[in-house]
Amino acid sequence: DSGVTQTPKHLITATGQRVTLRCSPRSGDLSVYWYQQSLDQGLQFLIQYYNGEERAKGNILERFSAQQFPDLHSELNLSSLELGDSALYFCASSPRGDSYNEQFFGPGTRLTVL
Amino acid sequence: DAKTTQPPSMDCAEGRAANLPCNHSTISGNEYVYWYRQIHSQGPQYIIHGLKNNETNEMASLIITEDRKSSTLILPHATLRDTAVYYCIVRVAENDNQFYFGTGTSLTVIP
Numbered sequence: 160d161s162g163v164t165q166t167p168k169h170l171i172t173a174t175g176q177r178v179t180l181r182c183s184p185r186s187g188d189l190s191v192y193w194y195q196q197s198l199d200q201g202l203q204f205l206i207q208y209y210n211g212e213e214r215a216k217g218n219i220l221e222r223f224s225a226q227q228f229p230d231l232h233s234e235l236n237l238s239s240l241e242l243g244d245s246a247l248y249f250c251a252s253s254p255r256g257d258s259y260n261e262q263f264f265g266p267g268t269r270l271t272v273l
Numbered sequence: 274d275a276k277t278t279q280p281p282s283m284d285c286a287e288g289r290a291a292n293l294p295c296n297h298s299t300i301s302g303n304e305y306v307y308w309y310r311q312i313h314s315q316g317p318q319y320i321i322h323g324l325k326n327n328e329t330n331e332m333a334s335l336i337i338t339e340d341r342k343s344s345t346l347i348l349p350h351a352t353l354r355d356t357a358v359y360y361c362i363v364r365v366a367e368n369d370n371q372f373y374f375g376t377g378t379s380l381t382v383i384p
Contacts (some may be wrong), residue, residue: 187285263319
């Protein structure tokens with residue numbers, strides 16, 4: 160158990176809908192990272208937040224957005240969902256904002272878009 | 274762009290050492306090498322990281338060549354629970370916090 164929690168574990172929705180994925184980092188960790196893992200793309204970095212501020216942005220679509228709240232939990236919002244958005248979404252946390260720290264991953268949310 | 278090259282798959286007999294190679298020929302002087310693994314569809318798990326010296330922890334050893342262009346992750350006594358995809362990662366740039374996971378090596382430990 161990494162100490163990172165993600166909810167929900169599974170999510171099934173339809174094309175065009177909007178969903179919110181939630182992540183609680185390990186106690187004391189200030190950075191949260193979001194990754195997408197699909198069968199054809201592997202594990203792709205989406206975005207990082209550090210202490211409430213966006214720190215780094217990867218291959219995140221404009222339809223997707225994220226935020227980190229004062230209690231340091233984070234939410235990933237996915238809108239106008241397409242079939243290709245079906246994937247595992249992982250959240251990770253680390254103590255600081257730089258990548259010299261190892262990242263601790265949560266169990267993931269499996270999103271299925273029908 | 275993963276910046277690393279790993280064999281797509283390897284087998285290892287249970288109880289033997291598993292040696293997983295990684296090439297990172299374009300690594301720069303301030304970039305660390307990280308190893309993670311992913312068991313089935315679970316979240317990736319941190320194993321070890323290093324800069325230029327060899328490193329060892331309770332899970333594995335990391336051997337980095339003197340020119341830092343390649344490294345080897347060693348699992349000293351592989352068990353069936355070590356069957357996973359192993360990712361070798363280098364951080365790309367000074368202020369780049371992205372981890373590029375690449376395609377990894379699928380290790381199968383055989384009884």
